[in-house]
Amino acid sequence: MGAEAIQPAVLLVPFPAQGHVTPMLHLARALAAHGVAATVAVPDFIHRRFAAATTGRATGATTDGCGGVELASIPSGIPLAESGKDAEPPGFGAIVHAMENHMPAHLERMLLTGFRGGRVASLVVDVLASWAVPVAERCGVPAAGFWPAMLASYRAVAAIPELLGKGIISESGTPAVESNHPDNDGNDDGQDKQVIRGLRILPGQLELSAKELPWLVGDSATQKARFAFWLQTLRRARAFRSVLVNSFPAEASSNTASADDDVGVQGPRVLPVGPLMLAAGGNAERAKCEGGETRSSQENPSMWQADETCIRWLDAQPAGSVVYVSFGSWVGSIGHDKIRDLALGLESTGRPFLWALKDDPSWRAGLPCGYAERVAGRGKLVDWAPQDDVLAHEAVRCYLTHCGWNSTVEAIHHGVRMLCCPVSGDQFINCAYITRVWEVGLRLGSVISRDGVRDCIERIMDGAEGTRLKERMEALRQRVVTAEAWCLAQGNVASFVDEIKREHPLLMQIYNIL
Template identity: 50%
Template sequence: MVSIVFVPFAAQGHVAPMLQLARALVADRGDVSVTVAVPDFIHRRMGQYRGAGVSLASIPTGVQDVGGDEPPGAAAIVHAMEHHMPSQLEGMLTKKMLQGGVSCVVVDLLASWAIPVAERCGLPIVGFWVGMQATYRSVAVIPELLSKGFVSGSGTLLLKDGINEDHYIKDHDLGDLHIFSPKVKLRAKDLPWLVSGAVSQKTRFAFWLEIVNRAKSLHSIILNSFPGEDSGDSYQYDPPWGQQILHVGPVLLSEDLKKTTSMWQADQTCIDWLDKQSPVSVIYVSFGSWAAPIEPDKITGFARGLEASGRPFLWALKNHPSWRAGLPDGYAEKIAGRGKIVSWAPQDDVLKHEAVGCYIMHSGWNSVLESLRHGVRMICYPICGDHFINCAYVANMWEAGIALPSSDENDVKDCVERVMEGEEGRRLQEKVNQLREMITGDAVCVAKRNLNLFMEGINNN
């Protein structure tokens, strides 16, 4: 029996694709079992998950969890990952090795703390990157940027004679660094560590650099993406010598595999509501499960823009004051009959519904993949992390959606009209359909072959 342990990062958007990968591995292989080791506060919310050959195990974190919809804060989670969880995982792996063995540990690279743990146990390790290859490239080049003097030790870009000129840096195009194709039109501030505030930037940069240094020793990295994401461009990540990059994203989009447990209870009345709407008429809105709450004035702008669009809309907005404080007084009554607001939606079922015409999103990678899988045009409003790179690919590289310039009522209304109407809307739909055909066609065969290569690597170890 091949026994594999998965260690995902502590977020819904990381646990879900690793569960899907686990299910894909055991689906056609009777001799494989997967244990997905999650932090205790996630296990309390998802512990009811059951699947043939796949089980959840709880890693104590020492983090206070008050329960409810919101998990503990990011700072507490990151501290637990480096200072409390390693010894707990090492104990778990040691016990499993005594009970029958562990064939391999698959580590989400954002949970890179688990790599030295598995190394101490003498176990084979494979990395997992939950996003696209381009976002991995954005952090994998950090050592090179440091060595060439393009970036300081705190992550600040030094693009003019080694001088940090903030007004120059902020909107500087990154084409001359040859990290991405010029077609992507990425700016310096879109890099995942360049967050607001010098202290948080330095901490985030150190976090990414630690990931890159730990990942250097890995022989294989599994990517939740598809081959050809750069549309045939030559800007590809050049991995360390001997490191294997395996794209498996298209396999994980299988409808059977998408039915995994969520940390939140989805409102199933969404589907009944969508059944009553005209085809391709509904705007679906969701800003994901992990992103920090959007400021009240921005929620107000979205609310008024959706109302002004005159179109039916379904908005997944957490039922928490931090998310809903910006809704105008009496808004639910005002949009009743045309708009529906729920705390959490069954997203995959929503996106595949014929009534949905576009998706206003935070540009989280799982949401981008799901939107492409179901042929839905996107309006991107990135919030943090890799969202900005994902948005740039959607809007500029693939032309499968547009970037929302702000949450202003007029911008929201204008972007909805652009995507849902006229020649631009038709052109966007054609691009989305082409990508959908690619990731549900030949790319699936490549992904399945890569899963087989992964298993062969384990069997030959």
């Protein structure tokens, strides 16, 4: 048989966090459905946690049970004691050190040795895992990017050179122009917002403050380190010919710049594939486009063991009565005072609530004394919830969220209104879209109070404002889950795979010569 008859092998490298690995797995399944042998390569500490959290999985190169996608483990150099199933995931600094200093040599051996019947035809790299780009260049393997967040946040990051050139941010990435923009939804005429809007990277109504740019995380030293990380990422991303973006038509169309335009003067081709990333891909519209079957979210590996009693508890609640609260898998604690006021606000509503709250002192020490016992029956606290199943449940009406992109997309997919409490990173851009552009949710102020939490929940759950949010959410959801959106995303994936297949025979000849 000729090289053309062999499925080209594609290796996908996510940034090692749950919010990045999950959409990368969805992308791998979409690629596999178009005739490539897809493998997702994760660091060993992620692989071990997947194996521990998912029954029936072995260690080593394992099949994830969906469309022939495999999981491969890359040694990270992080000691087992620091990355066992009961330990917290490594911090950002430890992960960056592993990616830059330990993992490249192991990835290079994988690319040169080949697997699944042949050499690797293409590498798909999470933009935040740019450490893999120089490895691909050394091995002569074409590399494409994957951005697991919304297109708007990608444009904001890609605009860093222009923000520097116009003096909007300093060389360390901090705002060079002070903003009076408040953390709530008040009016403001801060100069930095006007300049950012003028760059055409975000819609005018976003009114994003320079203090809310994605790389401004932590204290000043942390911000400086993260900005250096982003500058290095941008330099490496120049090698991408294409970037697959976890975006959808309703998001892309609300940008001032077209989704089909290059990002930057010599930017890569941008291919939105968001509709294929929705939840576990279990969508009736998918069948209309490609005749595929729906899947259960149980087929998605997780770094944490979800508390399955959540669904039984929800089954006992009236339809549209529950407030679901979660700050995601990798957000630092919002502080004991905010946790306390949030807890008291939820209690004061008198409504049933499900709160996915890490069983960790940095989070739970902020709860009022005896809180869990006091709200038992009406309020349920769990360490980790099966989020997609929770948001799909008819009992859930409101989602109090940190506005992580995966969480945002899942809420839109299931038509659940949002109460936004962004913490860091791209969450501020996501929140601005939710509250200002799409108008499908409300934002808590930066000062969380019991009364503020109660009042916002009441506004979302009932009354004229709740009805308006429901109507806006349903209109947005219809634009996201339509067969047309699915087919557009499928067309982008097909175009990307066709390019790989065209180059595959030539690559095989080069490898054979070498």
